[in-house]
Amino acid sequence: MIALLLRDLRLAVRAGGGFGLGIAFFAIVVVLTPFAVGPSSAGLAAIAPGILWLAALLAALLTLDRLFALDAEDGTLEQLALALPVEAVVFAKAFAHWLTTGAVLALLGPPLGVLLALPVQGMWPLFLALALGTPALSFIGAFGAALTIAVKRGGLLLSLLLLPLYVPTLIFGAEVARRGAEGADYGQPLALLAALSLGCVALMPFGAAAALRAALR
């Protein structure tokens, strides 16, 4: 399982691995937003937490359709399913996806937030929200990617499927960031966000594994 995690990380950073894709998308959205909505600090600060979260969510979504599809196309997934429990395969791959998107975005979010006039007091809550919330994005996404694996280039179906499933994470995540930026108490939404992520990390691999087994049959 650790070998699979390391292999996915290695593949991600090699040429054509797609490691930069989500990160670049996130950075582009954040850099372009001030040009689109105007440079007024007050206006930007009001939408900063929402924009940062939306950008992180879409960046995660952008890289999800290749999570299992590449391994399924070249026969690797079959071989992995024969050698390891499928749940472990899902967990390792979803965790690798989080490390290469969510974890990096959590580190990049607060510095890039400066471009959106995010107040300094909001940076720590934003980091916490992204760090604790993005695992849910990766693991729910792994479930969606497993369900759509039989559809070649199933990116559209995957997006439609994940849209409603991502809503709770987005609500709580953006709420933590918003309250943090305003200096209000953000403990309650953060606890709910963390619970959501932990639940997804614990349960989604089983759902995704069932979907993969059916697809491999």
Next chain:
Amino acid sequence: MTSLSVSALRIGRVNRPLLDALAFEVPEGSALALRGPNGLGKTTLLRTLAGLMPPLSGVLSHDPEEAAYGAHLDALKPALTVRETLRFWSDIYGTRRIDEALAAFNLAELADRPCAMLSAGQRRRCALARLHVSGRRIWLMDEPTAALDAQGQSELADVLTAHLGQGGIALMVTHMPLPIPCEELDLSPFRARPGLAGDAFGEALE
């Protein structure tokens, strides 16, 4: 260590069984070549024996955990080198046979080349080396000699002979002559009768 045997095996999809009443036995230390026309269900049989699909009915004597499946697809990542690929699979299977496998398939010179730059025959040798690395007892091979040149075939023959010598079992689906002498089984007589339905409820439960 025992033989691999199947009896009264019916395989395929629930609404489209392919082979029925299939029975054969492969003693340990021997190989069996499976033959039959395209679309008969040879690959489906290997996938069933590997544990990827449940049989519609019948009995498998082995645990799919004992088997390694050499599929038609080579399962190589273009960005990884041959050595990285084999090291990954040896970590997955928990074995330490990388150098042995590299030597057996004459891959030592190619070890640091990315799989994207391999020819079809070299890719096939790399995929066969994965079977070797797996350390599993039963090898299920789909067209193992495809794209192999004469030297590759003789390497495969040596590896197979060594594997069988250690009490291993090999099941090969092929249309071509095999590099080692082995029993052959024509699957055509086991073709399922049309309209024969499987146990839909059973498969749904799996």
